[in-house]
Amino acid sequence: MSGQAPETSKPLPRTTPDSTPAGDLPLAVVGQPGVPFVEIETLRAREFIPAAKEALSSLLKEQAQGKLIRPVFNWAGRNSLFPLHWGLACCAIEFAAAFGARWDAERFGVVPRSSPRQCDLLIVNGTVTWKVAHKLIALYEQMPEPKWAIAMGNCATGGGPFRTAYSVVPGVDKLIPVDVYIAGCPPRPENMLDGILRLEQLIKERGE
Amino acid sequence: MDQEQLSAGLSARFPGKILGVDTFPGTNGRVRFDATVASDLFRSLRDDFHFTHLTMVGATDWIDHREVFYVLWSDADRRYLILSTDLPAESPVIASAVPIWPSANAHEREAWDLVGVKFEGHPDLRRIFMPEGYAYHPLLRSFKIHEPEDLEVKVRSD
Ligand code: SF4
Numbered sequence: 145m146s147g148q149a150p151e152t153s154k155p156l157p158r159t160t161p162d163s164t165p166a167g168d169l170p171l172a173v174v175g176q177p178g179v180p181f182v183e184i185e186t187l188r189a190r191e192f193i194p195a196a197k198e199a200l201s202s203l204l205k206e207q208a209q210g211k212l213i214r215p216v217f218n219w220a221g222r223n224s225l226f227p228l229h230w231g232l233a234c235c236a237i238e239f240a241a242a243f244g245a246r247w248d249a250e251r252f253g254v255v256p257r258s259s260p261r262q263c264d265l266l267i268v269n270g271t272v273t274w275k276v277a278h279k280l281i282a283l284y285e286q287m288p289e290p291k292w293a294i295a296m297g298n299c300a301t302g303g304g305p306f307r308t309a310y311s312v313v314p315g316v317d318k319l320i321p322v323d324v325y326i327a328g329c330p331p332r333p334e335n336m337l338d339g340i341l342r343l344e345q346l347i348k349e350r351g352e
Numbered sequence: 353m354d355q356e357q358l359s360a361g362l363s364a365r366f367p368g369k370i371l372g373v374d375t376f377p378g379t380n381g382r383v384r385f386d387a388t389v390a391s392d393l394f395r396s397l398r399d400d401f402h403f404t405h406l407t408m409v410g411a412t413d414w415i416d417h418r419e420v421f422y423v424l425w426s427d428a429d430r431r432y433l434i435l436s437t438d439l440p441a442e443s444p445v446i447a448s449a450v451p452i453w454p455s456a457n458a459h460e461r462e463a464w465d466l467v468g469v470k471f472e473g474h475p476d477l478r479r480i481f482m483p484e485g486y487a488y489h490p491l492l493r494s495f496k497i498h499e500p501e502d503l504e505v506k507v508r509s510d
Contacts, residue, residue: 275483308497310490311481 215351221264221290222347225340228263228283229256232270235297235330239269242333249333254340260286265343266293266320267336268300272313284320292347294339295322298329305329353429355381358401365396380426382434387420390437391447391473397435398452402428406453411444411463413492418444420469422456439469448474466491 231239242249243256257263260283272280284293295316298304303314316322323346326339353361358380359373369386376382385393397403403424412419422435439446448471449456460471461480468489471477479486488495 273481274486275481277483310488310495310497 218347218351222344224253224255225265225292225343226263227254227256227265227267227294228260228287229258230266230269230283232268232272232276233299235269235299238330238333238336239267239296242336247333247337249337249340252337252340252344260284261288263287264291266291267296268293268316268322269296271299271304271306272316272319273311274313275311277313277319280316281319292323292343293320294324294326294343296326296336296339297331298327301325301327353380353401358433359383361401362393362396365400366393369393376434378432380429380431380433382421382436384436384438387437387439387446390449391452393435394447394449394452397424397433402426403433406449406455406459407432409449409456409459409463411467411469413441413467414438415441415493417441418467418469420444420446420463422449444469445472446470447472448477450474465489468492 231237241247243254254265260266264287266284266287268280284291293316295301299306299312300316303309303312306312307314313319324339324343326335328335331339355373355375359370362383362385363370366385366389369389371384371386373384374382403426405425405427407423407425409420409422411421417438418441419436419438421437424433424435425431426433437446444467446469448460450460450471451473457474457476458480460469460474461477463469464471464474464477465479465481466489478484482488482490
């Protein structure tokens with residue numbers, strides 16, 4: 145912030161572009177005389193905080209009367225899912241690609257974490273063998289509630305090409321409850337993002 | 353040392369226990385031996401015939417018997433040698449090669465896990481691909497593939 149931050153008591157000078165209807169928040173008109181960039185930032189932040197305070201206190205008031213906070217948590221939770229960063233087989237490559245620069249799954253508020261205790265979404269992205277089955281269950285059980293699971297790819301959904309193999313679990317829904325299945329061998333990153341958006345829809349519908 | 357010298361030397365050391373030598377081009381051939389002398393044969397091959405490296409151990413289920421085979425490499429001859437022996441299907445037991453070639457460790461665990469050959473003297477004969485407590489040796493021909501629908505899943509998480 146600049147040293148010449150405007151005083152709090154005075155209203156800040158607003159420069160409204162002609163096209164902006166009066167009364168709206170000023171757009172970030174960078175370079176317009178009299179409105180340096182820093183001051184616009186200050187202005188918006190300053191207006192945001194009281195508004196947020198007001199919204200929150202009204203929410204809390206309603207919560208005292210009952211049932212408002214749950215939808216808020218639902219909204220907040222479903223828009224910021226934390227999948228576990230656990231790569232199992234070839235599908236994990238697509239999983240990694242989805243979080244890379246090109247597909248950028250973080251646009252949707254999805255950020256993979258490395259510890260199940262920080263996660264609420266288990267994306268099973270690959271072939272689950274019987275050898276690793278109890279690890280999968282242990283990871284799922286370590287995640288705090290509320291939690292969801294996505295079976296990504298044909299292997300996790302139903303065993304895929306290894307369906308009748310002696311060593312492969314024919315579908316992870318034999319081990320843990322699964323909310324969304326994503327078909328494909330492997331599914332493209334777009335499919336995975338679609339699955340995540342569908343899960344968000346599902347969480348909204350269930351109102352958990 | 354070529355194949356004739358090798359098989360002559362082995363037959364002299366283990367009379368009656370070398371059951372045959374088959375030729376494979378580019379190698380020192382396949383030596384079929386009696387499983388009772390396995391330990392001594394391995395030691396002799398390493399110390400007297402300079403087969404310092406064990407490349408792999410494998411096993412096959414031939415229904416009436418099980419075959420175990422070893423692929424050895426000699427740095428001195430720059431040749432492979434294949435050993436093979438037949439074990440009875442009722443009690444497929446053979447001495448472990450781990451005390452002689454430590455590289456046999458994982459291979460013998462695999463042969464035990466999938467074909468059910470028991471290696472006596474192996475320091476750590478656990479299953480390697482299937483979970484501990486699995487009831488079958490899945491590469492045996494008597495193993496039936498089950499339809500996933502019929503599968504009854506009981507998994508402990510510990
Ligand atoms: S579904 Fe296909 S791509 Fe995905 S883990 Fe299975 S085999 Fe690999």
